[in-house]
Amino acid sequence: MQGLEAIAANNGWAMAVAGACIVMTGLATLSIIISQLHKFVRLIEKREAQAPAVVPAPKAQKEFLPIDPARILLDLEATAITLKSISGSLGESFSLISLYRLLDSEQHPHPHITVRELRDAGYLTPVGEGSFSWSRI
Amino acid sequence: MELLIDFLQNTGWYMLDYRYVIMIAIGTLFCYLAIAKEYEPLLLLPIGFGVIIGNIPFFKGFGLGIYESNSVLHYLYFGVTSGLYPSIVFLGLGAMTDFTSMLARPKLMLLGAAAQMGIYFTLLSALALGFEPKEAGAIAIIGGADGPTSIFLTAKLAPHLIGPIAIAAYSYMALIPIIQPPIMKLLTTKAERCIHMPDDSRVVSRKELLFFPIVGVLLCCLLAPASIPLLGPFFFGNLMKVSGVVDRLARTASSSIIDTATIFLGFTVGASTQADVFITTKSISIFFLGSVAFSIATASGLIFAKIMNLFLKEKINPLLGAAGVSAVPGSAREVHIVAQRDDPTNYLLMHAMACNSSGVIGSAICAGILWSFLL
Numbered sequence: 001m002q003g004l005e006a007i008a009a010n011n012g013w014a015m016a017v018a019g020a021c022i023v024m025t026g027l028a029t030l031s032i033i034i035s036q037l038h039k040f041v042r043l044i045e046k047r048e049a050q051a052p053a054v055v056p057a058p059k060a061q062k063e064f065l066p067i068d069p070a071r072i073l074l075d076l077e078a079t080a081i082t083l084k085s086i087s088g089s090l091g092e093s094f095s096l097i098s099l100y101r102l103l104d105s106e107q108h109p110h111p112h113i114t115v116r117e118l119r120d121a122g123y124l125t126p127v128g129e130g131s132f133s134w135s136r137i
Numbered sequence: 138m139e140l141l142i143d144f145l146q147n148t149g150w151y152m153l154d155y156r157y158v159i160m161i162a163i164g165t166l167f168c169y170l171a172i173a174k175e176y177e178p179l180l181l182l183p184i185g186f187g188v189i190i191g192n193i194p195f196f197k198g199f200g201l202g203i204y205e206s207n208s209v210l211h212y213l214y215f216g217v218t219s220g221l222y223p224s225i226v227f228l229g230l231g232a233m234t235d236f237t238s239m240l241a242r243p244k245l246m247l248l249g250a251a252a253q254m255g256i257y258f259t260l261l262s263a264l265a266l267g268f269e270p271k272e273a274g275a276i277a278i279i280g281g282a283d284g285p286t287s288i289f290l291t292a293k294l295a296p297h298l299i300g301p302i303a304i305a306a307y308s309y310m311a312l313i314p315i316i317q318p319p320i321m322k323l324l325t326t327k328a329e330r331c332i333h334m335p336d337d338s339r340v341v342s343r344k345e346l347l348f349f350p351i352v353g354v355l356l357c358c359l360l361a362p363a364s365i366p367l368l369g370p371f372f373f374g375n376l377m378k379v380s381g382v383v384d385r386l387a388r389t390a391s392s393s394i395i396d397t398a399t400i401f402l403g404f405t406v407g408a409s410t411q412a413d414v415f416i417t418t419k420s421i422s423i424f425f426l427g428s429v430a431f432s433i434a435t436a437s438g439l440i441f442a443k444i445m446n447l448f449l450k451e452k453i454n455p456l457l458g459a460a461g462v463s464a465v466p467g468s469a470r471e472v473h474i475v476a477q478r479d480d481p482t483n484y485l486l487m488h489a490m491a492c493n494s495s496g497v498i499g500s501a502i503c504a505g506i507l508w509s510f511l512l
Binding site: 001002003004006007010011012013015016017018019020022023024025026027028029030031032033034035037038040041044045 | 239240243244246247249250251253254256257258260261264265266267270273339341342344345348349352353356357360361495498499502503506507510511
């Protein structure tokens with residue numbers, strides 16, 4: 001079979017017309033979408049610019065209580081007695097670093113100020129070679 | 138002595154006949170055209186050498202030939218018959234394509250659609266010449282001027298015609314500088330060829346380039362799901378390129394991966410083109426129909442551009458219609474050159490690239506449509 005008869009017998013006309021219409025419609029639709037794409041992008045960018053700026057809330061800060069040296073001094077003897085009782089594991093003489101680490105592990109507030117005040121007040125006295133021991137209690 | 142005679146009788150020289158000699162000569166010619174004339178060398182050289190290799194005679198049954206199931210060439214040929222290589226090539230093409238000019242001038246996409254009419258005209262011609270419907274569909278896609286698409290659809294519809302169709306498709310793509318200009322000059326006047334296209338195209342933003350592959354793949358693949366194996370990787374490759382976050386992958390897709398697929402595709406297609414399939418009246422008909430397909434595709438793009446000008450205030454240069462075929466960037470370059478011959482100040486290259494890019498999408502959609510019609 002050849003010629004127009006062959007085309008008709010194999011549905012050629014329908015395939016050609018339908019195929020041509022589908023590809024034209026598809027590319028025409030894509031062309032229309034593309035022609036509007038820049039407006040869509042501009043709309044998104046406009047909305048992002050207009051959205052109220054969200055100011056992040058300030059992070060909750062740790063409350064730093066003012067250090068009252070007088071208060072530490074007031075309780076210094078009691079503090080020394082308490083610390084002596086818990087520092088038994090350090091021995092008779094110990095380094096200030098090990099005492100500091102002990103205070104830190106016990107979550108004692110202001111370990112540096114405490115150790116300084118105890119030294120200044122004479123509750124911690126040097127025994128030589130960088131070691132200290134409790135005295136006056 | 139007997140051993141020597143047996144050996145000589147097993148050599149290719151002994152089994153050579155005139156058909157193999159003709160095919161080896163054709164393969165050599167393709168290699169010459171690719172190297173000396175630089176006609177589509179990326180494809181013609183592998184195809185040409187494949188033709189030479191595929192037409193060296195041997196004893197069947199030793200796992201040597203491309204059609205023998207346990208041969209190396211047969212395993213490589215799997216990528217052609219399954220449609221794997223064309224998909225990989227399209228991945229690389231997407232990663233190499235810059236759609237900026239097309240997005241800036243969307244109405245030129247219609248010319249890419251119009252140029253696909255050559256496919257349907259050739260479908261009718263092939264049916265009229267007595268080809269089976271599936272064979273006619275495979276021959277018709279030559280009009281899309283897209284090598285990987287032609288091989289993909291032929292592998293699905295008429296695998297026995299891969300050789301002649303692939304060679305016809307790539308030969309005509311290589312002959313664009315010879316085929317298209319006379320048709321362009323015949324269907325346009327000098328005044329029309331001298332129309333300058335406005336150079337006030339808008340700047341395309343990065344977000345548009347990002348949205349386009351998503352929109353494109355959804356629209357085209359929902360319309361013609363059978364085009365998923367081609368357009369899916371194509372738009373994916375493009376998204377990798379424009380996203381900017383996977384530059385390594387995009388670079389690999391547009392270089393090593395596409396080159397590897399191209400080598401194996403061309404070589405195995407050439408090797409599959411053997412004398413008994415190629416030197417037939419069917420092959421000659423396919424070559425004739427291929428030239429018709431190309432010419433009608435060019436002409437339909439040109440004529441559609443002239444029809445568009447009847448409705449447009451700002452006329453478009455009808456030469457751009459010829460760039461609607463999928464042969465990127467050959468036909469865009471040819472349109473630009475033809476325009477420059479009449480007016481050296483007329484720069485049509487970027488506008489022609491817009492039509493070319495849409496032609497790639499259009500031919501892949503047509504392949505999907507034909508496959509779904511002829512399944």
